[in-house]
Amino acid sequence: MRFELILLGTSGAAPTAARNCSAAMLRTDTTDVLIDCAENTQRQLLKAGMGMGKVSHILITHLHGDHYFGLAPLLSSLSMQGRTSPLSITSPLHLRPRLEALLELDKYPLRYALNFHTVHPDGSFQLPNIGDLEVFAFPLQHRNETNGYLLREKKRETNIRKEAITAYDLPWPAIKAIKAGGSHTLPNGTLIPNTDLVTQPPLPRSYAHCSDTIYFPELAGYVDGVDLLYHEATFLKDMAEDAARKGHSTAEDAARTALAAGVGQLVLGHYSTRYESSAGHEAEARAVFPNTVAADDLYRFSVPFRGR
């Protein structure tokens, strides 16, 4: 059962020859969610061998160009390719006015329904589910309204052991009660505890995406315990003042949040074009939070199930 992140761009405000600007895809077996959509995201998707067929929702973190200038070309290509299934875009500020002239939406509507949703929460805020994922938006602290997003597998149903059904000849009402956590009493009065009757499903896996933000202590609460955390790391800590002034984080800032939140793994991106390599970011973050990877474009992170 897949729960995978593909980073489509790891450069900051401007691209380099080697790095695209921000976009990421979270994939499960049935649901793909695109988060941010910088210029050239459609070509990054092609290079990653991915299509937009299973994407019904795009989540935009904020309306700076390096996070959404790829929308018009992508939406336009999807229409040319014959897409008919609706597409929803969620962002913290209204996007339609920025796209309608460019796409001439009123003159040439796309061949599929395009729905815009605006949300910028004060705290962690649950959005409607997307396929098999629960989705939450939470506030980041950047120069304009910016959302972080958390995506989590829905809780799986508890499974009754097949051998228990056979051995105890369990009728349907008993199965229902056991699935809800109940024990079972046999006709002879023996109590079979719930744990002997069921197998616990794996814990829901979760992913949080923190695009552009300064460090702030409350952020760890919003991403508490996620299996995988993407966090921007525009600068190294010797430029902490510039980072704060520009609304960005250092690699160490990202690692502090990862540590405080107790996440499984930390992934870095959104590097300033001043850095030729991200090795410094990785080293700086690992000193605080060892399980860190400073990603390059098209890196994939497959999230395993964690023990209970």
Added chain:
Amino acid sequence: MRFELILLGTSGAAPTAARNCSAAMLRTDTTDVLIDCAENTQRQLLKAGMGMGKVSHILITHLHGDHYFGLAPLLSSLSMQGRTSPLSITSPLHLRPRLEALLELDKYPLRYALNFHTVHPDGSFQLPNIGDLEVFAFPLQHRNETNGYLLREKKRETNIRKEAITAYDLPWPAIKAIKAGGSHTLPNGTLIPNTDLVTQPPLPRSYAHCSDTIYFPELAGYVDGVDLLYHEATFLKDMAEDAARKGHSTAEDAARTALAAGVGQLVLGHYSTRYESSAGHEAEARAVFPNTVAADDLYRFSVPFRGR
């Protein structure tokens, strides 16, 4: 003395993993002109090792996204990089309304002056010079208003042979007259013909850019005798009906225009994504006009001086 074309994108309406959408740079020693600006043009420039420092004018052929969706990100990056010199954009329909919301031009003006010019001519129409280039716009026949552009070196001054100045002890008024084409009469009455006194400068080199168009016979007149012709070749001739219906050309169409116009070399691009290679386009065009190259991204064409 450089006169060079760099093709930044050779895909048609949508990019592929291997091809960007349309953009091209024409370079001389002192002047760079960007023609069209698809999504991701800024990264193609980086890959080609080029900047925008010598670009004062961008020429947009038409307002379909695959020819201008890269403007907002490029203009935005230039501002972030600290550009202060003005930039002019010429297009056949007004571009500002499509960019102002996206760039928030009214709220956050760019750090340099951005000037929009609109022109869609009925015939060949001279625009103001750009640096050392004369520029002409001419109409193409596509689904919306579309300009072709022709760029030509200014005529160079005739040079007087240094040895003639010494040998005949030519005074300044005589030099002026000889430069203007006159002969020279020595004090002893001998007439020295102009051709013995001057060296003819090389002929101005020229480039024409035909982005999206159906075949039409008058086009050859607009690009008559250019040294280098870029012409779209979206389809092969077995799809001539689709080409015409969609406002595009076949490789053979492009070659017929090149032949009728007597151009030096033909360069093809803007291939439909249905073609994995452009080998078929090259073969089809060469059957009509042998000096054809079907370009891939980042191909460079250096134009030599032609004999008089």
